[in-house]
Amino acid sequence: MYSTQELIDLRDFYRKQLLDDTIPFWFPRSIDIEQGGYLLMRDQTGNLLDDDKAVWIQGRAAWMLATLYNTFEKDSKWIEGSKSGIDFLNNHCFDTDGRMFFHVTRNGQPLRKRRYFFSETFAVIANAAYAKASGDSQAADKARELFGKCIEYASNPSLLPAKFTAVRPAKGIGVPMIMINTAQQLRENIGDERCDEWISRWITEIERDFIKDDIQCVMESVALDGSIIDHIYGRTLNPGHAMEGAWFILHEARYRNNDQHLIALGCKMLDYMWERGWDKEHGGILYFRDVYDKPVQEYWQDMKFWWPHNEVIIATLLAYLMTGNEKYAQWHRLVHDYAYSHFHDKEYGEWFGYLHRDGTVAQTAKGNLFKGPFHLPRQEWYCYKILAEFLEK
Numbered sequence: 062m063y064s065t066q067e068l069i070d071l072r073d074f075y076r077k078q079l080l081d082d083t084i085p086f087w088f089p090r091s092i093d094i095e096q097g098g099y100l101l102m103r104d105q106t107g108n109l110l111d112d113d114k115a116v117w118i119q120g121r122a123a124w125m126l127a128t129l130y131n132t133f134e135k136d137s138k139w140i141e142g143s144k145s146g147i148d149f150l151n152n153h154c155f156d157t158d159g160r161m162f163f164h165v166t167r168n169g170q171p172l173r174k175r176r177y178f179f180s181e182t183f184a185v186i187a188n189a190a191y192a193k194a195s196g197d198s199q200a201a202d203k204a205r206e207l208f209g210k211c212i213e214y215a216s217n218p219s220l221l222p223a224k225f226t227a228v229r230p231a232k233g234i235g236v237p238m239i240m241i242n243t244a245q246q247l248r249e250n251i252g253d254e255r256c257d258e259w260i261s262r263w264i265t266e267i268e269r270d271f272i273k274d275d276i277q278c279v280m281e282s283v284a285l286d287g288s289i290i291d292h293i294y295g296r297t298l299n300p301g302h303a304m305e306g307a308w309f310i311l312h313e314a315r316y317r318n319n320d321q322h323l324i325a326l327g328c329k330m331l332d333y334m335w336e337r338g339w340d341k342e343h344g345g346i347l348y349f350r351d352v353y354d355k356p357v358q359e360y361w362q363d364m365k366f367w368w369p370h371n372e373v374i375i376a377t378l379l380a381y382l383m384t385g386n387e388k389y390a391q392w393h394r395l396v397h398d399y400a401y402s403h404f405h406d407k408e409y410g411e412w413f414g415y416l417h418r419d420g421t422v423a424q425t426a427k428g429n430l431f432k433g434p435f436h437l438p439r440q441e442w443y444c445y446k447i448l449a450e451f452l453e454k
Contacts, residue, residue, distance in 0.1 A: 062387050065452070071378075072448035079441035080133075086411040086427065087434040088126070092142050096168045098149030101433040105425040106409050112167040116154045118433035119146050120183030124246070125438050127190035131250070132446065140194050147191045147200060150184050159210065164430060176222040178214040181207050182239050186246040193250040201251050208247055212259060215240050231290055233282045234271045237263035238306040245312060264310060268326060277333045278352055279303035293358045298350045300338025301369020307331040308376040311383060324383055331376050335392060338369070343419055344399040346373055364423065365416040367432065370400040371440035378444055382451045412437050 063071070086107060091099045099122050102111040123146030130139040153169025154161050161180035164173035188204035191197065214220055215236050225231060241263045248256040270287030271280045281299045284290050307330035314323035338346045346369040349362040373396045381389035403420045404412040406427075414432045415423040426432070 063381070063390050068448055068452060072445055072452060075441045075445040075448070079438055079445065082405075082410045083412075083438045083441060084129070084434070086409070087122070088142055089138065091122070091434075092145050093149075093167065096149070097145050097152070098169075099146055099433075100167070101428040102430075103426070103428040105406060105413075105427060107427070110426060110428070113172065113430075114149075114165050114167060114169075115430040115433065116150070116162050116165060116180040117183050117431070118428075118435065119150055119154065120180065120187040121435035122433060123147050123150065123187035124183065124190045125434055125442075127187070127194045128442065130194045131190060132442070140191075143187075143191050143194065147187060150187060151203060154180065154184070176224060177236075178211055178221065179235075179239060181211050181214070182243040185211060185243050186250075189247045189250040204247060204251065205253055208243065208253065208255070211240065211243065212255070215263075229290065229292075230285050231282050231295065232270075232285055234267060234280065234303070234306060237266045238302070238309060241306075241309045241313065245309070245316070260313060264313065264323070264326070267306065267310075272326075272330065272333075274329075276352065278337065279306070279330050279334050280352065289352065293351075296352045296355065297357060297359070298334075298337060298352055299348070299369075300334040300350060301346045301348070301366070301372055303334040304331055304338070304346075304369070304376045305372035307334070308372065308379050311376070311379045315379075315383065319383065327376075328380050328384065328386075328389075331380055331389075335373075335377075338373075339392075339395070340365075340418065344395065345403065345416070345418075345420065346370055346396070347418075363418040365403070365418065365420065367400075367404050367412050367414045368436040370396060370404065371436040374400060374440050375443055379447060382447060 090107065091101050093100050098114055098119050100109055100112055101118050101122065102109065104110050123143045126139045126143035130136060149169065153165060156162060156174060161184060162171045162173065163175040163180055165171055185204050185207045188200040192201035192204060241260050244256040244260050247253050270283055273280060280289065281297060281302065282295060289295060307327045310323055311327035314320045314327060317323065337350050340347050345365040348364050348366055349357045349359050351357050377389050377393035377396060381393055403416055406413060411427050413422050413425060417423050
């Protein structure tokens with residue numbers, strides 16, 4: 062169990078890490094004064110590795126800065142920083158067909174476009190948070206318009222290029238998961254009457270098709286009818302991703318006055334995937350596992366990536382605060398202590414992204430096409446927020 066003083070100390074720790082360590086690593090130096098948006102591909106010390114821009118992280122960073130403005134302090138540097146990302150996204154990151162790019166040059170020329178719509182989901186949450194911060198009705202309209210497009214893409218996969226042929230159709234948990242969180246952010250920032258119904262639909266899909274009680278598992282991908290595809294890609298699990306989904310559902314349970322069914326569902330997902338993901342030998346969350354404990358294809362399968370640890374820190378803390386179950390306090394201590402002792406760079410701030418299984422640093426980049434100011438600052442912000450609310454009560 063955590064004592065009240067330990068919870069106070071955790072609350073203060075997360076706030077201090079966020080505002081004195083994580084955010085200062087990125088800002089203000091990452092704001093591109095000349096071209097707009099953010100320069101986020103940085104080495105250990107913060108020097109620029111590459112001036113290309115990942116569209117996902119342009120949206121995520123704009124969301125983070127607007128969220129700090131909305132929830133911490135009405136500081137002009139945060140809303141101005143968020144506007145830089147919003148303007149870059151809306152002016153440079155959309156193709157002529159209305160879909161968004163994935164990777165662009167510093168001045169916004171398109172380099173790569175992927176088959177899925179996650180760039181759009183991050184643009185939704187960025188525009189919604191910025192609209193709340195600024196009162197900009199155009200940003201609010203953009204968020205709602207894009208959310209509608211995301212619903213279409215999620216509901217009609219044929220609108221997007223297919224990953225596989227029609228021989229063995231599959232679907233991933235990533236779409237309902239990311240749509241739950243996108244809808245939650247839209248609802249909490251500017252409101253949208255579609256959110257509650259669609260969140261319920263996506264939770265139902267996860268519960269029906271991806272959670273396997275008979276083998277105590279949350280699948281990453283399944284056949285269209287929810288059955289397990291007994292091939293390498295169908296058997297591959299991503300425990301950290303599933304535990305991220307667990308806290309999205311626990312967050313929804315909080316919103317719905319501590320809905321007991323959703324609390325049980327989120328905790329079940331956490332329980333199943335902690336057992337499969339926690340490395341009992343070295344500590345930390347393993348990246349990929351096989352549902353039947355067979356060898357995994359991807360060569361990075363036993364590495365420790367930064368972001369699953371951020372998500373599991375949130376999931377375990379939220380589960381503990383909502384249930385009082387001592388098990389979750391123990392798990393939170395384990396993952397928090399592992400992550401801050403292995404990923405955190407005490408010299409230059411922020412976290413390394415990639416560790417070998419034994420916890421040694423695999424490479425020192427702090428930012429690339431996938432890593433930037435999102436999973437870590439979101440974790441520190443969210444954990445501070447839920448602890449502060451819990452302690453106030």
